[in-house]
Amino acid sequence: MKKKSIMLALILTLSSILAACGSYKFEPEMNIEVQDFSVTNQHNEKVNLENFKGKPWLAMFIFTNCNSICPPMTFNMTDVQKALKDKGLEDYQIVAFSVDPEVDKPDVLTNYLKTYSVPDESKWQLLTGYDQKFIEQFAMKSFNSHVKNDPNSDQVIHMGRYYLVNADGTVVKDYDGTTDVPVDIIVADIKALSK
Template sequence: MQKKLTLIIGLISILLLAACGQDVPDDLDWEVEEFTYTDHTNNDFGLKDLEGDVWLANFIFTNCDTVCPPMTSNMSKIQDKLAEKDIDAEIVSFSVDPERDTPEQLETFSQKFDADLSNWHFLTGYDGDEIKEFAKNSFQTLALPDPNSDQFTHGTSFYLVNKEGTVVKKYEGVSNVKYEEIVDDVKALQ
C-alpha cells in the first residue's frame, strides 16, 4: 500500500512539473522597464498599453541593409500565422535609429512587409542612449551605432513577453525562424 501511494504521488508530481513547463520553456524572467514612446501614428504608446496582453518584440531600423528586412518579413509571417489561428498578440518593433526613423518613415517601412498595424506598433521618439539602455536592461541585447558606417549593431532575436510584462523567451529572428513554436508559445500564454 505504501509503495502504491509513493508511486501515485511520484506520478502526480511528474505530471504537475511537466504541466508547469508547458507554459513556455526557457523562461528568461526579464522584466520590461516602463516606457512610453511614439508609435508610427505619431501617438504615445507604452508598456501601459500592453498591460494584460501577450506580445512579441524586436529591434529594427528602416535604413538597415542587412538583417532588418528579413526580420520584419519573418515577423509579418508570424503575425499572419497568429491571425490564421485567431490568437491575439501585440507586436512591438523598437527602432534603434530614432534620429532617422520618424513615425512616417516607420509606417512606410511597415507597408513594405504588409504589416497589420492594428496590433503591430513601430516605435521611436527617444534618443540613442535611451534605446541603448532600454534594450540592454529589458531585453539583454545591444542597440549601438556602428562607428564605421550609418548602420547599427542590434539584437536579431524575437522576444516573447507575457501578460505581466516579463520577457519569457527569445527566438532567432533572421533565419531558421521557428514559426509554429512561436505561435504555440503565444497561445500557451493566453
C-alpha cells in the same frame, strides 16, 4: 508476430495522436522585467509599457535604413503573424523598437511597414521618440539585447532576436528572427500565454 507488430503500430499511432491533442506546456526561458517607457508609435501617438500589458507581445529591434538583418526580420514577423491569424489568435501585439530614432520618425516607420504584406497592421506598434542612449540602455536592461551605433557607417549594430513578453511585461523567451524562425513554437507559446 504479425499481430504484435500491428498492435505496436496502433499503440504508437494512438500515442502520437494523444500527444498532438494534449495541451502544449509553455516553458519560460527568461525572466526580465521590461523597464517602463514613454515613446511615440508610427501613428504619432504616445504609448508606454502600460499600453502593452494584459496580453502577450513579440518585441524586436529594427531600423528602416538597415541593410542587413532588419528586412528579413520584418518579413519573417509577417509570416509569424500569418500563422497566428491561421490559428485564430487575436490577443497579441507586435512591438518593434527603432534602434535609429533620429532617422525613424513616425511617418518613416509608417512608410516602412507599408512595404511589407502585413496581415493586420492594427497589431503592430513601431516605436521611436527617444534618443540613441535611451534605446541602447533600454535594450540591455529590458531584453539583455545589445544595441550600438556603428562608428564607421550609418548602420546600427543590434541582435536579430524576437522576444516574447508576457501579459505582465516580463520577457520570458527569445527566438531567432532571421534565418531559422521557429514559427510553430512562437504560435504555440503565444497561444499558451493568451489563455
